[in-house]
Amino acid sequence: MKQFANCSAWEDEVISTHSKRSARVDDGSPLKAAAKAAKKAPEPATPGTSDVLEEWELTVGIEIHAQLNTAHKLFSSASTIATSQPNSNVAAFDIALPGSLPVFQPAVVLPALRAATALSCRIEPVSYFDRKHYFYHDQPAGYQITQYYQPFAKNGVVRLTSDDGLEDGREVEVRIKQVQLEQDTARSQEEDGSTTLLDFNRCGHALIEIITLPDIHTPRDAAAYVRKVQALLYSVDAVTTGMEQGGMRADVNVSVRRRNGDSETGFAYSGVTGLGQRTEIKNLSTLKGIEDAIKAERDRQISVLDAGGVVEGETRGWSITSPHETRRLRGKEGEVDYRYMPDADIPPLSLHPDLVGWVAWTMPPSPTELVEMLVGRYGLSVADAKVLESLDDLDRLVYFEEVVDELIRLSGNEATPTDVGRFAGNWVLHELGSLFSTSESAWSENVVRSRALAEIVWLLMNNVITGPSAKLVLKLIFEGDKRSVKQIVHQDNLVYSEMSSEAYQAIATEIIEKFPQHVKDIVEKGKTGKIQFLMGQMMRHPRKGELKATEAEKTLRGLIFGNNP
Structure with a gap:
C-alpha cells in the first residue's frame, strides 16, 4: 500500500516538481502571497431573465475534467510543459509500450487536495484506481486509469448566489458526488476523411473529474456553476489553464420531465429517482457552449416527448458549427460497457491526516475571502474590493498592498492599513486606473511605481499638495516624467500654502x-x-x-x- 506518513517525508520531492505558491494568511498579515497564489477568476455572469419553463422541469448534472497544475504526468515522469512540438513529452507508459508500468507521481497529490478542499469535499484516507475500458485511438492502452468506485474525495458542495450571476436573492446549492483522479487522453487532429494525427503530449496528464448530483435546473445556472468551479480551482493554484485554453472540459447530463409530478419514465440518476431519461453531451469547452448546448438538448427532448416519442439514453455531441442542435454520437454506455475493474498495477493511494490538514491550513483564500479581507482590513467598499480582486490577474491587488505598505512606512509605522487603505484604493483603482483606461497601455506596476504613488497620496493626505496638484503629478509620472515626486512638486511650484x-x-x-x-x-x-x-x-x-x-x-x-x- 502506498502510504504518505507525513508532509516532510516527501515535501522536498513535491517542491522540486511543483510550483508551490500557496501561503497561510492570518488576520493582519499581508495579502501578497495569497494574491500571487490565486489566479484571475472569470467574470461573473450578468443576471438576465429567468430561463425556467412553466410546464417542464429541466435537470442537469455536470462532470468537469480539469488538468492539474503538475510538473509531471499522473503515472510517468514525462513533462507536462506545453510545447508546440508534437509527441515530444512522452514516456513509454504514456503510449502503452509493452512492459511499461505506471509509476505514481506524488506531486499530483497537492493540487488535487487543494481542489477537493476548495470544493468542500471530504478527503478519503484510502482510495483506489480502476481501469475504464474503451477502444479509441486517443487511449493506446485500451483503457483509462480513473477512480470510479472509491475516489479520493466525496460529498462536496458549491453554492451559487447573485455574485455568480443568479437573480438577486436566489441561491443554488450544487452537491458534488465525488472528485476522482484520472488520466487525460491524447489530442486528435483530423487531417482529412481518412487520416487522423495523434499528439500524445497530453496523454497521461493528471486530471480531476468533478461529478455533481443532478441539482441544476437552468442552463444559466449550469454555466454559473462551471464558472464558479473554474474560479475556485484557479484561486487555489490547482490548475494553470481553464476552458478557453483547453485545460478544462465539461460533460453535461440533461433530462426533462413535466411539472405535474409524473415523470415520463421515472429514471434515476446518481441515486435521484423520478427523473426523465437523460442524455449526455460530451466535451463542451466554453461557458457559452455549455449554456447553448443544454438549451438545445432541453428543447429537443421536449419536442420528442410532445410528439409522443421516447427520449433515448445516448451520448450526443455539440459543435460551434451547428449551434442550434445536438447530434447523436453513440448509445449511452454503462458500467457493464466500460468493464470497470481494479488496476492490479497500482497500489491504493493512502493519505495521512497530517498531510490533509497541512494542505487545508496552507490554502490561499478564495476570491470571496479576498474580498472580505479587503473590506475588513483595508476599509474598502465591497464594490471596490470586488473590482480590485478581479483585475489584472491580481497584480493590481498586490500593487495596492505595496502602496499601503509604503504609506504606513511614510507615517513612521503609526498609521494602520484601515487608516490609509481607502485613500490607496481610490488612487489605485480610480485615479491611476482612469489613466490606464484612456491610454493604450496595458496595466503595469512599472509605469508608476508603488512608492511614487504612495508619496503622492501621502503629500495629499498631509495637505502638502492639493487634489488637483496630486492628479497632475500622477499624470506627469504616468506620461514618462523621470523626476521624483518631490522634484516635480518643488520645481513646478505645487507645494500648497494657505492662500489669503x-x-x-x-x-x-x-x-x-x-x-x-x-x-x-x-x-x-x-x-x-x-x-x-x-x-x-x-x-x-x-x-x-x-x-x-x-x-x-x-x-x-x-x-x-x-x-x-
Whole structure:
C-alpha cells in the first residue's frame, strides 16, 4: 500500500516538481502571497431573465475534467510543459509500450487536495484506481486509469448566489458526488476523411473529474456553476489553464420531465429517482457552449416527448458549427460497457491526516475571502474590493498592498492599513486606473511605481499638495516624467500654502471679468451649472497649487450672488 506518513517525508520531492505558491494568511498579515497564489477568476455572469419553463422541469448534472497544475504526468515522469512540438513529452507508459508500468507521481497529490478542499469535499484516507475500458485511438492502452468506485474525495458542495450571476436573492446549492483522479487522453487532429494525427503530449496528464448530483435546473445556472468551479480551482493554484485554453472540459447530463409530478419514465440518476431519461453531451469547452448546448438538448427532448416519442439514453455531441442542435454520437454506455475493474498495477493511494490538514491550513483564500479581507482590513467598499480582486490577474491587488505598505512606512509605522487603505484604493483603482483606461497601455506596476504613488497620496493626505496638484503629478509620472515626486512638486511650484481670502477674491474676480456672459447666464437665467466651468478656469490658474476647491467655489459664489447664493 502506498502510504504518505507525513508532509516532510516527501515535501522536498513535491517542491522540486511543483510550483508551490500557496501561503497561510492570518488576520493582519499581508495579502501578497495569497494574491500571487490565486489566479484571475472569470467574470461573473450578468443576471438576465429567468430561463425556467412553466410546464417542464429541466435537470442537469455536470462532470468537469480539469488538468492539474503538475510538473509531471499522473503515472510517468514525462513533462507536462506545453510545447508546440508534437509527441515530444512522452514516456513509454504514456503510449502503452509493452512492459511499461505506471509509476505514481506524488506531486499530483497537492493540487488535487487543494481542489477537493476548495470544493468542500471530504478527503478519503484510502482510495483506489480502476481501469475504464474503451477502444479509441486517443487511449493506446485500451483503457483509462480513473477512480470510479472509491475516489479520493466525496460529498462536496458549491453554492451559487447573485455574485455568480443568479437573480438577486436566489441561491443554488450544487452537491458534488465525488472528485476522482484520472488520466487525460491524447489530442486528435483530423487531417482529412481518412487520416487522423495523434499528439500524445497530453496523454497521461493528471486530471480531476468533478461529478455533481443532478441539482441544476437552468442552463444559466449550469454555466454559473462551471464558472464558479473554474474560479475556485484557479484561486487555489490547482490548475494553470481553464476552458478557453483547453485545460478544462465539461460533460453535461440533461433530462426533462413535466411539472405535474409524473415523470415520463421515472429514471434515476446518481441515486435521484423520478427523473426523465437523460442524455449526455460530451466535451463542451466554453461557458457559452455549455449554456447553448443544454438549451438545445432541453428543447429537443421536449419536442420528442410532445410528439409522443421516447427520449433515448445516448451520448450526443455539440459543435460551434451547428449551434442550434445536438447530434447523436453513440448509445449511452454503462458500467457493464466500460468493464470497470481494479488496476492490479497500482497500489491504493493512502493519505495521512497530517498531510490533509497541512494542505487545508496552507490554502490561499478564495476570491470571496479576498474580498472580505479587503473590506475588513483595508476599509474598502465591497464594490471596490470586488473590482480590485478581479483585475489584472491580481497584480493590481498586490500593487495596492505595496502602496499601503509604503504609506504606513511614510507615517513612521503609526498609521494602520484601515487608516490609509481607502485613500490607496481610490488612487489605485480610480485615479491611476482612469489613466490606464484612456491610454493604450496595458496595466503595469512599472509605469508608476508603488512608492511614487504612495508619496503622492501621502503629500495629499498631509495637505502638502492639493487634489488637483496630486492628479497632475500622477499624470506627469504616468506620461514618462523621470523626476521624483518631490522634484516635480518643488520645481513646478505645487507645494500648497494657505492662500489669503484677498488672494482668492483677486483670482475669482479675474475669472469673472474674463467670462462676463457666463456670469450673466448664471444670475439672470439661473444656469448655475456654468459655475463649474468658472471653477475649472479658476483651478487652472498659475497658483492652482495653492487653491482649495471648496474655498475657491465659496469665493466665486460670494462674488456672483453676494449674500444670496
